[in-house]
Amino acid sequence: MPTDVLVVGAGPTGLVLALWLTRQGVKVRIVDEASGPGQQSRALAVQARTLELYRQADLTDAVIAGGWKTAAVNLWVAGAPKARIAFADFGVGLTPYPFLHIFPQDAHERLLVERLSGLGVEVGWNTELAAFLETADGVSARLRTSGGHEAACEARFICGCDGARSAVRAGIGATFPGGTYRQTFYVADVEAAGPPANGELHVGLDESDFLAIFPIDGAGRVRLIGAIRDSRADDAGDPRFEDVSRRAIDHLEVEVRQVNWFSTYRVHHRVADRFRKGRAFLLGDAAHIHSPVGGQGMNTGIGDAINLAWKLAAVLRGKAAERLLDSYEIERQAFARRLVATTDRVFTFAAAQGPVADFLRTRLAPLVIPQAARLDAVRDFLFRTVSQITLNYRDGPLAAGRAGAVHGGDRLPWAGGEHDNFAPLATIGWQVHAYGGSPGPLRDWCAARGMPLHAFAFGKAHADAGLVEGAAYLLRPDTYVALASPSGATDELDRFLAERGLLP
Numbered sequence: 001m002p003t004d005v006l007v008v009g010a011g012p013t014g015l016v017l018a019l020w021l022t023r024q025g026v027k028v029r030i031v032d033e034a035s036g037p038g039q040q041s042r043a044l045a046v047q048a049r050t051l052e053l054y055r056q057a058d059l060t061d062a063v064i065a066g067g068w069k070t071a072a073v074n075l076w077v078a079g080a081p082k083a084r085i086a087f088a089d090f091g092v093g094l095t096p097y098p099f100l101h102i103f104p105q106d107a108h109e110r111l112l113v114e115r116l117s118g119l120g121v122e123v124g125w126n127t128e129l130a131a132f133l134e135t136a137d138g139v140s141a142r143l144r145t146s147g148g149h150e151a152a153c154e155a156r157f158i159c160g161c162d163g164a165r166s167a168v169r170a171g172i173g174a175t176f177p178g179g180t181y182r183q184t185f186y187v188a189d190v191e192a193a194g195p196p197a198n199g200e201l202h203v204g205l206d207e208s209d210f211l212a213i214f215p216i217d218g219a220g221r222v223r224l225i226g227a228i229r230d231s232r233a234d235d236a237g238d239p240r241f242e243d244v245s246r247r248a249i250d251h252l253e254v255e256v257r258q259v260n261w262f263s264t265y266r267v268h269h270r271v272a273d274r275f276r277k278g279r280a281f282l283l284g285d286a287a288h289i290h291s292p293v294g295g296q297g298m299n300t301g302i303g304d305a306i307n308l309a310w311k312l313a314a315v316l317r318g319k320a321a322e323r324l325l326d327s328y329e330i331e332r333q334a335f336a337r338r339l340v341a342t343t344d345r346v347f348t349f350a351a352a353q354g355p356v357a358d359f360l361r362t363r364l365a366p367l368v369i370p371q372a373a374r375l376d377a378v379r380d381f382l383f384r385t386v387s388q389i390t391l392n393y394r395d396g397p398l399a400a401g402r403a404g405a406v407h408g409g410d411r412l413p414w415a416g417g418e419h420d421n422f423a424p425l426a427t428i429g430w431q432v433h434a435y436g437g438s439p440g441p442l443r444d445w446c447a448a449r450g451m452p453l454h455a456f457a458f459g460k461a462h463a464d465a466g467l468v469e470g471a472a473y474l475l476r477p478d479t480y481v482a483l484a485s486p487s488g489a490t491d492e493l494d495r496f497l498a499e500r501g502l503l504p
């Protein structure tokens with residue numbers, strides 16, 4: 001049976017893509033060579049921007065209910081607590097989700113699989129993409145089951161959500177430039193006791209030893225991440241938890257009672273040189289990988305999926321010219337490059353070795369970081385960046401205009417309270433927001449196109465968020481501002497859509 005979109009890979013990126021496509025009425029087939037969802041906790045952090053976007057699939061409440069809000073980060077040097085930075089003041093007023101949310105990737109994937117199944121789409125486990133080629137009006141893929149059986153799959157588009165060793169990436173001949181850091185790291189999910197098992201985040205900044213402790217459930221289950229010293233990494237055989245450097249662990253008085261998962265890994269920083277060739281797309285780790293600093297990887301893959309899903313749906317339904325699909329690579333590759341460069345700088349600092357690096361980490365950082373975190377501007381900047389709410393597509397082809405502080409391409413700023421402007425963002429579709437004024441002509445314009453118009457009585461919360469009275473904001477189906485029009489003139493909206501071949 002031909003399908004609209006073949007999604008290769010059922011990690012978080014592929015599952016979100018399949019879910020968003022299905023909710024828009026697109027026929028999807030999703031396959032994965034694994035026998036079922038991932039069993040390891042891997043990505044822990046679900047950023048505020050992901051929680052905002054998850055309202056579109058009614059996922060946010062389930063992710064919040066199943067996870068853990070982290071109250072603070074603690075810095076330790078040589079076993080002594082040096083600073084505690086509470087997250088309570090970070091992000092307040094910027095988003096409905098001003099906290100650092102932990103929801104392990106295994107539970108996250110299970111939730112997505114369940115939701116997809118609820119819509120009648122089952123993941124084809126034990127099914128590997130063996131090869132594919134582009135045909136006149138689609139792609140023809142060869143799928144191989146774990147039993148060795150091969151079958152063809154015809155689709156209009158193929159999406160490579162197949163992780164760092166992507167077969168789709170190889171299939172389109174994309175390169176994956178970047179590099180691999182020298183150090184080997186370990187990750188251990190453990191049941192623990194001791195001061196750092198208090199549900200908060202802890203970072204141990206010992207000389208030549210680095211340890212980060214993430215809470216997983218607030219009840220003694222924690223994630224340890226540390227560097228394996230060169231001498232041990234070079235030893236023959238796979239290191240075990242007993243082999244890792246104990247200095248920082250002992251200094252922080254972590255009593256490990258049980259090791260649930262232990263793995264070592266090298267960290268790469270790479271961005272594919274193209275995210276699309278014809279009818280094939282790359283998303284998630286298939287397109288970009290970087291250090292786990294800042295908990296960005298999984299969230300960025302999810303962002304790719306939400307960015308692409310509405311574009312594929314629009315083109316498949318004849319509601320947009322095919323050139324809309326070009327905007328996927330333009331918008332997402334630019335962000336991936338910035339992200340990889342930023343995480344590279346932070347990671348290089350955190351993992352650097354030698355006396356100067358030790359001095360900066362153990363003497364300077366514990367003094368400077370807490371002082372800096374007291375400044376509103378620093379907290380604001382950090383939260384906006386890490387939560388991904390600052391991510392915008394201003395320089396892309398789907399952005400125009402400026403009204404107040406809001407540019408075309410921006411995330412719509414949140415204005416909570418009585419007239420919460422995020423309330424209507426729980427659907428996937430074009431919409432117009434009008435603030436104050438009398439949106440008569442806009443109302444007719446929207447009605448003629450079956451496009452929802454949300455008119456808000458202009459209030460202080462809207463002004464504080466940078467919105468302006470009398471303006472109209474045309475929102476894309478992924479809730480980013482397409483056109484920001486100070487006057488809300490309908491001919492501006494018409495021109496914007498016509499120039500881009502969009503028929504919402």
Ligand SMILES: Cc1cc2nc3c(=O)[nH]c(=O)nc-3n(C[C@H](O)[C@H](O)[C@H](O)COP(=O)(O)OP(=O)(O)OC[C@H]3O[C@@H](n4cnc5c(N)ncnc54)[C@H](O)[C@@H]3O)c2cc1C
Nearest residue numbers: 009011012013033043044129163284285295296297298299
């Ligand atoms: C220790 C660790 C900690 C991390 N912490 C964080 C964090 O806190 N926050 C964060 O955002 N990110 C984090 N990450 C990164 C995060 O786990 C990845 O970015 C995320 O899993 C990427 O999702 P994905 O769906 O793109 O790819 P993957 O999760 O790799 O999924 C790819 C899927 O494709 C399947 N596949 C591969 N090849 C084929 C084929 N030929 N045919 C069919 N199926 C195929 C695989 O079986 C797999 O299921 C962490 C990663 C690690 C290892």
